[in-house]
Amino acid sequence: MRRYFLFMLAILLCKISFSQNSDSVMIRKIFDQALTNSQCYQTLTDLTTQIGGRLAGSPQAAQAVEFMKKVLNENMFDSVWLQPCYVPHWVRGDKEIAYAEAKGKKTNLTICALGNSTGTGTKGIEAQVIEVKNFKQLDSLGEKNIKGKIVFYNYPFNEKFIDQFRAYGDAVGYRWAGPSRAAKYGAIATVVRSMTSNYDDVPHTGAMGYNDSFPKIPCCAVSLMGADKLDEMIRNNPDTKFYFRQTCEMKPDSVLSYNVIGELRGKKSPNQFITVGGHLDSWETGKGAQDDGAGCVQSIEVLRIFKNLGIKPNNTIRCVLFMNEENGSKGGAKYAEEAKRKGERHLFALESDAGGFSPQGFGFTGDSLAIRKIQSWKPLFEPYHIHEFDKGGGGSDIEHLKDECKVLCGLSPDSQRYFNYHHASTDVIENVNKRELELGAAAMASLIYLIDKYGL
Amino acid sequence: MRRYFLFMLAILLCKISFSQNSDSVMIRKIFDQALTNSQCYQTLTDLTTQIGGRLAGSPQAAQAVEFMKKVLNENMFDSVWLQPCYVPHWVRGDKEIAYAEAKGKKTNLTICALGNSTGTGTKGIEAQVIEVKNFKQLDSLGEKNIKGKIVFYNYPFNEKFIDQFRAYGDAVGYRWAGPSRAAKYGAIATVVRSMTSNYDDVPHTGAMGYNDSFPKIPCCAVSLMGADKLDEMIRNNPDTKFYFRQTCEMKPDSVLSYNVIGELRGKKSPNQFITVGGHLDSWETGKGAQDDGAGCVQSIEVLRIFKNLGIKPNNTIRCVLFMNEENGSKGGAKYAEEAKRKGERHLFALESDAGGFSPQGFGFTGDSLAIRKIQSWKPLFEPYHIHEFDKGGGGSDIEHLKDECKVLCGLSPDSQRYFNYHHASTDVIENVNKRELELGAAAMASLIYLIDKYGL
DSSP, X not given: OHHHHHHHHHHXXXXXXXXXXXXXXXXXXXXXXXXXXXXXXXXXXXXXXXXXXXXXXXXXXXXXXXHHHHXXXXXXXXXXXXXXXXXXXXXXXSOOEEEEEETTEEEEOOEEEOBTOOOOOTTOEEEEEEEESSHHHHHHHHHHHHTTSEEEEOXXXXXXXXXXXXXXXXXXXXXXXXXXXXHTTTOSEEEEEOSOOOOSSOOOOOBOOOOTTSOOOOEEEEOHHHHHHHHHHHXXXXXXXXXXXXXXXXXXXXXXXXXXXXXXXXXXXXXXXEEEEEEOOOOSSSOOIIIIXXXXXXXXXXXXXXXXXXXXXXXXXXXXXXXXTTTTOHHHHHHHHHHHHTTOEEEEEEEOOSOSSOEEEXXXXXXXXXXXXXXXTHHHHGGXXXXXXXXSOOOTTGGXXXXXXXXXXXXXXXXXXXXXXXXXXXXXXXXXXXXXXXXXXXXXXXXXXXXXXXXX | OHHHHHHHHHHHHHHHXXXXXXXXXXXXXXXXXXXXXXXXXXXXXXXXXXXXXXXXXXXXXXXXXXXXXXXXXXXXXXXXXXXXXXXXXXXXXXXXXXXXEETTEEEEOOEEEOBTOOOOOTTOEEEEEEEESSHHXXXXXHHHXXXXXXXXXXXXXXTTOSSHHHHHHHHTHHXXXXXXHHHTTTOSEEXXXXXXXXXXXXXXXXXXXXXXXXXXXXXXXXXXHHHHHHHHHXXXXXXXXXXXXXXXXXXXXXXXXXXXXXXXXXXXXXXXXXXXXXXXXXXXXXXXXXXXXXXXXXXXXXXXXXXXXXXXXXXXEEXXXXXXXXXXXXXXXXXHHHHHHTTOEEEEEEEOOSOSSOEEEEEEEEOHHHHHHHHTTXXXXXXXXXXXXXXXXXXXXXXGGTTTEEEEEEEEEOOTTHHHHTTXXXXXXXXXXXXXXXXXXXXXXXXXXXXXXXXX
């Protein structure tokens, strides 16, 4: 009996070590493909230079849908289609203008309107500006100090966070909720320090959301250099006034747009799905290269790699280029709604929306046992400098799918440079490194390969 | 007895866990310092914009020595001095010119002379160009096909290597040894494909070395775009001629230069040394930002962090800004020679010469037991995305110290972007990320803190 047991154990160990070995060989092939035969950098170059920024509802977003549909079709995936969804239609209007004025001296400041903000009217708004470091200070100032004034939220990125997304999470409330929280005390507008630790004169836009209980006051972001100038002026002269003009507006009617979807049909379980995606819309201040053209082209590359290596997946693998992540998430919501309506079984969804930088790992949310199984594969990724298989992670598009899907996952690239470019004019192809982008695509394809092969 | 044993074990475990905890607290403080109170990015900006490229023996190298001495003095280290060494004196001369000519049509190509190369004379050199993919092909062509011609080494970076330094190691022989190996068969000059996988029109210089048995023929590097153009022309017309003109020369006399050294004196073992360094000289095609201004300012930062946190080291810690790494390594040789002459005991030497990118780990060479001890500290670094404590590693400056020093170590940053800038006009401060640079300095300081505290 003991002999038999040892014999079976030996066979089992052989089998495990063989399959680990064959997996590491396949992952090596996947990385080789991505590094030598990828189209993702070229597609991203074309998307960002021929179309550029593409906010949902804009003509550029419509062009991007057609462009990406063509790319998917050229790759001869099993099916390619557009999934309709209605998106909000916000437009920036004229180039924004701002200055601060103290003792008769005007100092120009570089700003941009926050996404979803109302405009100032064509004459602009001018009022005394009150600086606050945080919401606590805002609340303690209260209506008597704030009414009729412009609130300046000067909360910096915390540079001590190693992961820059933590710094973003820590600060972004001033952008998102700051306007309504100031309006509650009678503020007539807000200006927020840009969400970055990169010291330059480039403002960073991004979505804000109004609380319907309070007046919808206009709001903008100022560059870090501008924020420091403004801070200095206010310290020297508490009566400093702030003027800005932005003609942005939310149009009353929503616009028909689309998620762009490509699919490789599963040979064993065609009705079980693995989704890999990024979002196709981007802010129009930049060209949407890192956020999130990168995630889109990487997701397409996952399917290309499968095709090029002749891997016939067990499950149906879809790449989904979601629409409207930036200011409404209507594409993500629609994809999940349709999945639910059709009763689709979703095994795994992976989003790349943290930039096309060197991949460091993945974050997972969902079924604990399934996550533990995935974590056991970590040694296969370590030769590629990928070491972090952490709990917690996903993406704002696939988040909608959480009740339908066993495990949600986000790619975790190196975060140090992301917020230099995020939502800013610097988000251009020149700030994407080809190899880093490709390594991310390879990491994604490798993980999906294992999940498709072994199930969850 | 058993009780006593368990009691002692409990104390030991407490002690281990306490000291691990206090170490992780200190490492956190080191990273906080580097990320919020570092001077390294500003010093690197000043060095690269006020002085720029600084090849050993040049007036700029002399300026850089004075500049860095001043920086060290301003930081009030325990002692600061210059260590004299004689360096070769190679000058580039006029801007290089090159074209290929086929069927009467000239196509300009972007080249630069290789470091240490002879010139072509002011009229330049023109001859039929023979392309070879590797040395094997060169050898098989032999003298009858090569004599009187110019050899074009078109060996590409292998993009499959995840670590780009492996691709460099794989290809760089064509730059270093290619000229003499072609001269052996009577070639009158060589041109080599630049050492990068980044596809642009920027040539990358770097040192070559002549074998005294053969004529010292002039040699240059061509950009990747230029290499592909030349390759295409040769394929279409095997009679293609290559012309280039470079007026570089090795001056007959060596020049007095210096290593720049700063020191924090050890409180327990002042005669036991830990060295941390980078090299101060750089190619003059760029500004020497990543190679290796980054390593210099990080090394200074290690000592600054110790001072700012009030850490009084047990051993004497030196930062050494080595001279002449690029084309002679005379500074590294001199430092080791003096250490030997004075009978200094060197515990550990750490070099940062792989760029100021996000640190991924370290590589170690030397005493196996000591390396195992260092590797046991890896968990302390994992919260900072630093996972790789590998065997093998050091740096070409500290390499000279190998017989005097227990362990040599090289910082291992993410290598994906390094060879985009290496030895090229793109090696400028704009291609250095402040946080990545600071994280490298923090990683170096943390490792040296542990080695200084626990010994090896």
